[in-house]
Amino acid sequence: MKKLVAILRNHYAKLLTVVGFLFVWQLVVMILGIKEFILPTPITTFSYLFIPELASQYDWFTHIETTLIEVLIGFSATAFVGVFVAVVMTWSRFLRQIIMPIITLFNSLPKIALAPLFLLWFGYGIIPNVMIAFLISFFPIVINTIAGLNAVEEDLLDLVRYLHASKWQVLVKIRLPNSLPYIFSGLKISATLCVVGVIVGEFIASTQGLGFLLKSAQGLMDTPPMFASLILISILGLSFFGFITLLERWVMPWQKSQQQP
Amino acid sequence: MGHAVAKKPTTTLSGKTFNTIKRNYQTPFVILIFFLIWQFSVVIFNVREFILPSPLSALEHLLLPQPDANYNWSVHISATIYAVIVSFAATSIIGIAIAITMAWSRLINDMMLPLFIFINSLPIIAIAPIILLWFGYGIFTNVLIAFLVAFFPVVINTAMGLNEVEEDLLDLVRYLHASKWQVFAKIQFPNSLPYIFTGLKICSTMCVVGAIVGEFIASDRGLGYIIINSQFTMDTPPIFASLILVSLIGVVLFGLVSVSEKIVMPWHQSEPIPR
Numbered sequence: 001m002k003k004l005v006a007i008l009r010n011h012y013a014k015l016l017t018v019v020g021f022l023f024v025w026q027l028v029v030m031i032l033g034i035k036e037f038i039l040p041t042p043i044t045t046f047s048y049l050f051i052p053e054l055a056s057q058y059d060w061f062t063h064i065e066t067t068l069i070e071v072l073i074g075f076s077a078t079a080f081v082g083v084f085v086a087v088v089m090t091w092s093r094f095l096r097q098i099i100m101p102i103i104t105l106f107n108s109l110p111k112i113a114l115a116p117l118f119l120l121w122f123g124y125g126i127i128p129n130v131m132i133a134f135l136i137s138f139f140p141i142v143i144n145t146i147a148g149l150n151a152v153e154e155d156l157l158d159l160v161r162y163l164h165a166s167k168w169q170v171l172v173k174i175r176l177p178n179s180l181p182y183i184f185s186g187l188k189i190s191a192t193l194c195v196v197g198v199i200v201g202e203f204i205a206s207t208q209g210l211g212f213l214l215k216s217a218q219g220l221m222d223t224p225p226m227f228a229s230l231i232l233i234s235i236l237g238l239s240f241f242g243f244i245t246l247l248e249r250w251v252m253p254w255q256k257s258q259q260q261p
Numbered sequence: 262m263g264h265a266v267a268k269k270p271t272t273t274l275s276g277k278t279f280n281t282i283k284r285n286y287q288t289p290f291v292i293l294i295f296f297l298i299w300q301f302s303v304v305i306f307n308v309r310e311f312i313l314p315s316p317l318s319a320l321e322h323l324l325l326p327q328p329d330a331n332y333n334w335s336v337h338i339s340a341t342i343y344a345v346i347v348s349f350a351a352t353s354i355i356g357i358a359i360a361i362t363m364a365w366s367r368l369i370n371d372m373m374l375p376l377f378i379f380i381n382s383l384p385i386i387a388i389a390p391i392i393l394l395w396f397g398y399g400i401f402t403n404v405l406i407a408f409l410v411a412f413f414p415v416v417i418n419t420a421m422g423l424n425e426v427e428e429d430l431l432d433l434v435r436y437l438h439a440s441k442w443q444v445f446a447k448i449q450f451p452n453s454l455p456y457i458f459t460g461l462k463i464c465s466t467m468c469v470v471g472a473i474v475g476e477f478i479a480s481d482r483g484l485g486y487i488i489i490n491s492q493f494t495m496d497t498p499p500i501f502a503s504l505i506l507v508s509l510i511g512v513v514l515f516g517l518v519s520v521s522e523k524i525v526m527p528w529h530q531s532e533p534i535p536r
Contacts, residue, residue, distance in 0.1 A: 013375075014375070014379065017376060038394075038395065097291075098291055100288075101288040101289075101290075101291035101292055102291060102292070102295060104288060105292050105295070108466075108508060108511060108512050108515065109504070109507075109508045109511070110466065110469045110470050110473055110507050110508065110511050112470050112473060112474055113473045113484075113485065113488060113503070113504055113507050114504065115477070116477075116488050116489050116491075116492035116500065117488075117492070117497075117500055117504075119492060120311075120312075120492050120495065120497065120500075121312070188382075192381075192382050192383070192384060195384040196384045196385075196386050196387075199384055199386060199387045200386060200474055200477070203389070203390070203474075203477065203478050204477050204478070204489060210387075211387065214387060214390050215390050215478065217390075218390035218391070218393060218394050221394065223391075223394065226390060226391055226394070227391070229387075230387055230388065230391065233383075233384055233387045234383045234384070234387075237382065237383050237384045238382065238383065241382050
């Protein structure tokens, strides 16, 4: 309870902004008499989520579950593969010279444009969306981790070289712990990008998920569920981002994390 | 010894270019090999064209005027370039202007910056169908989507650059009775240039992404439209041709930002890939 109060005290400005925003939105729609299919009120929007008669038209749980699973798979794949590739590239000069140009090439590509191709290759379903999310969020992690692995004090390296440390010891005891802040700031960027990737994938190639719901409701000019999905997507993205911030604090309690990665 | 002296002038003649080439020679080399492997594996393994076309056949679609050409490339290319350039210009001008206005007052800055950072951590692209609903099909919708996606990185980066000034320096000029305008023009703004350019680099990539996603869901024109339309007909070579063009647009825009960064701040050493 005490903790809750402390959290409330720290974040009351944000809460107030959100509540104020919803309040102004409601008032503006009511006063200007905006039609529902253009901009529904927040109350209408939330009633589509919580009032059983309205909510039952849309299979909210299935859609939320699909999007959540896609984001989680995409993100864990990126995190593990990304850090691994970065470690490999730091380990071997030869591999770095081969992989780096390819990463530079792909990084300059608007990866989202590849989405329809994945749809073509893998068909409808979870896989293309996970692949898109993976591809979009992969590079920030690799680039950040490499930067972290290399941002080691030269003196420290000289010292352990003098003590005959093996390459493995240097990696595990110096380079990896040193790169943790960089890895986490990469993970934070990737968390948002993962959600973006999944949603865009669902826009163009899906029969399930919040992105699909958003796009198909747009086709029917059914606006309230669009805003409801938008709110759910934002909550999903935010809680994911928050989860990584918590993890960061837990792994590195000594590090004061940046708000902005 | 004589040889060493004689050799020196020849290397310094184009020393700088030579060094650049020496440092970066692997990059084009590896990329070339990548395309060669792609071409040969498609030919050798006899991959069907509708799964993966060879790079040559993708280029062919772009360059050779075919009688059965499905697409009027110049219309689509110019539509995408237009959307990207207009949104990039709008984002950078409005973004920097808003950041400067924010920096003018501590109170506004403290109120707005956390809000912008908050919005930036949301998947903004999800708003695209709503923009489509409000503004209908057309290039303006794409420009607006690209604008919304690319706007926040510019504002946040610029605002952070304007805020991150050494306190000592500010104390010094305050002691010298510098006006607010002088502090801004002589200290804050020059100090924020590296941040602004980082923001613009992110923005240049995001504008392309925004325009393409806009074209995916809300357009009858543009390279994104070609990609999505060819996907329905399983006509892969135009997809790859469009991918190459989209990447080119992105790389050229990014390059322009990098070049102007070098011109504006010749002393600044920037990271090759912005994080």
